Amino acid sequence: MVDARGALDGNPSGELGPTFGREQLRARRAALGLTQAQLAARLGVAANTFARWERGEIRPLNPDRVWGRLARLEPPRPPVARPRGGGSVSRRRDNLPVMLTSFVGRGEQLPELRRMVSSTRLLTLTGAGGIGKTRLALQVASAVLADYRAGIWFVDLAPVTDGQFVPRAVATALAVNEEPTRVLAETLADVIGAQRVLLVLDNCEHVVDACALLADRLLRACPELHILATSREALRTPGETAWRVPSLAVPQPPVGAPDQLQQVDAVQMFVARATAAQPDFRLTERNADAVAELCRRLDGIPLALELAATRVAILAPEQIVGRLHDRFAVLNAGSRTAVSRHQTLRAAIDWSYQLxxxxxxxxxxxxxxxxxxxxxxxxxxxxxxxxxxxxxxxxxxxxxxxxxxxxxxxxxxxxxxxxxxxxxxxxxxxxxxxxxEEPALQLRHAQWFLALAVQAELNVHGPGTVLWLDRLEKEHDDLRAALRWFIDHGAATTSHRFGGALAEFWHARSYLGEGRAWLGTILALPPSDVPVSVRAKVLHGAGLLADWQADFASAQALYEQALALWQDMGEATPAARCLRELGEVLVIRGQHERAGLLLDRALSISRNIPDRREEAATLHSLGLLAIERSDFAGASKRLEEARTLFAELADPRGVARAEARLGHARLAVGDELQAQALWESSLRQARALGDRLSEADCLSFLGSLATRHHDYLEAHRLFAESLTLRQQIGNRDGIATCLRDLALLAARQAEPERACRLGGAAVGLREAIGLPLWRRHDLRPERLRRGRGADLDLARAEAAWLAGRAAPLDRIIEQALNVSEPVRMASPRPQAAAGVVPGGLTARQAEVLHLVAQGKTDRQIAAELVLSEKTVGRHLDNIFARLGVSSRAAATAVATRQGLA
Missing domain, CATH: 1.10.10.10 (Winged helix-like DNA-binding domain superfamily/Winged helix DNA-binding domain)
Structure with missing residues (x-):
């Protein structure tokens, strides 16, 4: 701090002269480092009176007494400390503790906090215990030391047991002595005065009221004072800015390579502290997954990570993760020199809980x-x-x-x-x-989420579809816990009601395998007291999920059981739905005659019940049957009717699925542009709804269209994205279809061995599901071995085909997704499809050119066509080459002449 004990101008002794003049008064106040209000308070007069003295407007009634008091006032004394090496006493500009460990992470937050501490008078860092508030405050304070001429002073309030001692702790840090006849806060205000000082008040939460009062008083009296506080709650004083300290960033799956993983703050922290505890510790491919999970499970809390890191001397990261179910027992060995509440994880939270x-x-x-x-x-x-x-x-x-x-x-x-x-x-x-309290809370929790599931089931069709599905998505972990509670307590009827209510959500959001497992567990409960209608609903839900996983034999059996129960009860609406879904299964299994009979019955029933949604769904199923029978005109008629009715009912899922099937009918009669538009519309709606299975279907459809247009890079991208989604949701039929499509694509690209391997896998999976092979696609090795100028001999082709058929599914999917050199997939310049568009462009390229002519950017085109910007760029390169132009303006001119603008 500025030493104010020196001489006054023209008076080396610092004593006041006999003349009471305004210049001498101002000089004395400046020497004391006080404001007018502060000095007035010290003299016991009104601030306005003192201001008039300084302006020379009035004189004190007793000048000698005022002179005497001014002469006796002590100027601020700067805190002093001995240098680390001993020797004579020297003045310091801070008392910040020296850190013995490196500061890790928070690279984006530090610059922001540096700005904030300078722009706000009171900045409070808030956050849970162990989140790193103190360490961050010290780092910020060190970074701004040059900005505070009179110094930065750290006040540790952790040892303070009573709020009345907070001013004393601050005075100790500033080396200020208490005056017997004055309030200590006034003395502190006088000492700090108008000097530029930063106070760091650490651990305010247990004396928060006293800290708030003192901070408010000092900030009002000291115009250049700034305060940086740390507390588990804000001080809530005027002018305060509270900044919540977040956890360290944690790695999100999938986990990358160790060098990438170590760029994440929480991982950096763990590795740094683990290396200190065990010098030969390294982040490796073997332990990377465990370290990432450890950081996530510990919420990126620095204290928890430091405590976990001490355990690497005796436990591998995998072992620490395995013991986190009892984290408070594992994380109980902190530094012996740390404050007691930071020596264990439990102690850190105990401190907050007890307050x-x-x-x-x-x-x-x-x-x-x-x-x-x-x-x-x-x-x-x-x-x-x-x-x-x-x-x-x-x-x-x-x-x-x-x-x-x-x-x-x-x-x-x-x-x-x-x-x-x-x-x-x-x-x-x-x-x-x-x-x-746990049993009572778990019961109320289970009952509340049961009620939510039942309410959501009534709203998952219609205008509220997305909102309700998103709501259940957010609550899914609690729904699981509630359902598990009822099952574990043997509540068979309630478990059936709960599972039946969730079946539509599991179907819509493609939790197919999980949903089947839950419903299978419920169906295994003793059914004696379960109402027949409730039982039938669970059987139907299990059939629906099996159906969409392409386990058609199980789906058929479950649908038939549910149908028998509903027919016995005379329940027309659920019976109609079950007839329809059973009919769809038979369509897929090739039993078209029986399927047609069931679907006609379903349509007849649905037209005599109030729920018109079932009529729309049955029309959709009849359209599917018509496509399988190659009756494309009939299919278009049924599917258009279904789409119109779904739209009237405000059912976006129904509209999306009808459009997807209608695209097939349009493509079958040569209307590629309409098919593409329908599939892209369906894809957008599926993504908005979170319907991953319908999304995967549309991606496959668009991939097939890209293959027809010889856009093989785009085709592979679409098929790979579809395959990834299908693998995530366990859609085996769809996986087989994607493997088929990728096999045919490889054959077109002169990769016959890859084509045979993927083709064998597709056929093997299709047969394992119990489905007939595709009528329109020949996946025999003798067909797939013949690529463009790259024929494979039959023996090698058959060996690759059999190897693919026998390979584990996960491995074959990995091989299908990985293309070591994507550039090899670039297609030769195709001939223009007859009757598609002029200029030798494909239908997709014509769409891109149309949007370019409208002045849209690559990003806007990508958003509208559901493509990546990179793909749009590739399309533009091809368009420019085919049109013989080199700019958007020239391409737009061609588009205008050819009617594509």
């Missing part, structure tokens, strides 16, 4: 029953009882958010959600068990 009021503690531990971020309605229903009324919940939630024990999500969405870090949730569950 809560009893109602706050109750709500905190009860919130741990939720697996996912929860909404207010759920909290008010699940977490309240006679001891914690619903009316108190909103205020308590606000307190927990303020105290960094809860975070909010979707603040701009329709509902705010409240989220706990996994580590805090684990602590909350322990507290819930200790309070003997």
């Amino acid at each position: 809560l009021s009893a109602p706050e503690q109750a709500l905190f531990r009860r919130l741990a029953v939720f697996r996912n971020p929860c909404v207010l309605d759920a909290v008010e229903s699940v977490c309240t009882d006679g001891t914690l009324p619903a009316a108190a919940v909103l205020g308590l939630l606000a307190q927990l958010v303020d105290k960094s024990l809860l975070m909010t999500e979707n603040p701009t969405g329709p509902q705010v959600r409240y989220r706990m870090l996994d580590t805090l949730r684990a602590y909350g569950l322990d507290a819930l068990r200790a309070a003997h």
Whole structure:
């Protein structure tokens, strides 16, 4: 700090002269480093009176007494410290503790905080215990040291047990002595005065009221003072900026190579501390997955990562991950020199929990029953009882958010959600068990999510489809937990109701394998007390999921069981749906005559029930049958009727699926442009709905069209994306179809061995499912071995075909997706398809040219056509080459002349 004890101008002794003049008064105040208001307060006069003295407007009534008091005032004394090497005392500009470990991560946050600490008088870093508030504050303070002429002073408030001692802690840091007759806060204000100082108040949460009062008082009195505070909750004083310290960034799957993984902040932290604990520790291909999962499971909390890193001396990362179900027992060996609450993970959270009021503690531990971020309605229903009324919940939630024990999500969405870090949730569950509240909370939780599933089932068709499916997606972990609770407690009827209500969601969002497993477990429960209609609904749901996984034999058996029960009860609507879906299975299995009979019955029933959605769906199924019978005019008629009716019913899923099938009917009669437009429209809707299976279907359809147009790079991209989606959802029939398409594509690209291997895999999988082979596609090795100028001898072709047929499915999919040199797939210049568009362009290229002529950018074209910008660029290169132009302007001129603008 500035040493204000030196001489006054013209008076080396620093003593006041006999003349009471305004210049001498100003000089003395400047020497003391005080404002007019501060010096007036020290003299016991009004600030306005002192200002008039300085302006010479009035004189004191007793000048000698004022002179005497001014002479006795002590100027600010700078804090001093001994240099580390010993020797004489020297002045320092900070007392920041020396850090013994490296600072890791937060590269984007530090510059922001440097700006904020200079632009705001009071900046409070808030966050959960162990999140790294103190370390970050010290790093920021070190970075701005040059900006504070009078220094940066660190005040550790952790040892302070009572708020009344907060000023004393600050005074100790500043080396300021307490004056017996004055309030210490006034003395601090006088010492700091108008000097540019940064105070770092660390660990304010347990004395937050006292910190707020002192900060407010000092900031008002000291115009150049800035305060950087750390606290688990904001001080809530005027002018404060609260900045929540986030967890360190954690790696998201899929995990990359070790050198890429180590660029992630949480991984950097773990590896740095692990290397300190075990010098030969390295991040490798073998342990990379475990380290990534460890960082995710520990929420990127620096303290938790440091505690976990100490364990690498005795446990491999994989072993640490395996023990995180009891993380508080594993992470209990911190530094002996750390403050007690940072020596174990549990102690860090204990500190926060014990600072809560009893109602706050109750709500905190009860919130741990939720697996996912929860909404207010759920909290008010699940977490309240006679001891914690619903009316108190909103205020308590606000307190927990303020105290960094809860975070909010979707603040701009329709509902705010409240989220706990996994580590805090684990602590909350322990507290819930200790309070003997867990059974009651789990029951209320299960009942609330059952009611949500039942309500959602009524709304997943129609205008609210996307909203309700998204809602269930967000709640999926809690829905799983609630269903598991009912199953484990032997509640057969309730479990059936729950599973039946979720079947449509699992179908719509392609949780096919998971949904089948749940429904299989439910169907294995003793059915004696389960109502027949409820049982039939679960059988139907299981059939639906088996159907979409291409397990058609199981689907047929389940549909037939459900149909028999509904027919016995005279339930027309569900019976019509079951007849329709059974008919579709028979279409796919090649039993067209029986399928037609069932679908005609379904249509007749559906036209005599109130639910017109079933009529639309049956028309769609009849369109599918017509396509299989090569009756494309009849197919178009049925599918147009279905699309129109679905649109009238505001059912976007129905519209999307009708358009996808209608595209096939259009393509079969040579209308490629219309087929492409229908498939792209269906693809956009499927993506908006989160319907991954329909999305995969549309990608395959568009891939086939790209193959027809000789755009082999685009075809491979589309088939590969479709195959990836199908693998994720377990759609075996679709996987076989993608392998077929990629085999045929490889044959076109003069890769006969690859074509035979993929073709053999496609045939083997199709037969394993129990489906007939494709009538229109020849996948025999003698056909696939003949590529363009690259024929493979028959023996090698058959060997590759048999190897593909016998290969594990995951391995063959990996081979199908990987193309070592994509550039080899560039197609030769194709001849223009007869009757498609002028200029020798394909239908896709004509669309791109049309949009270029409208002045659209590559990004806009990509968005409209559901392509990547890179693909659009490739199309433009081909268009320019075919048209003999080199610019967009020239291409636009050609488009205008040829009627494509």
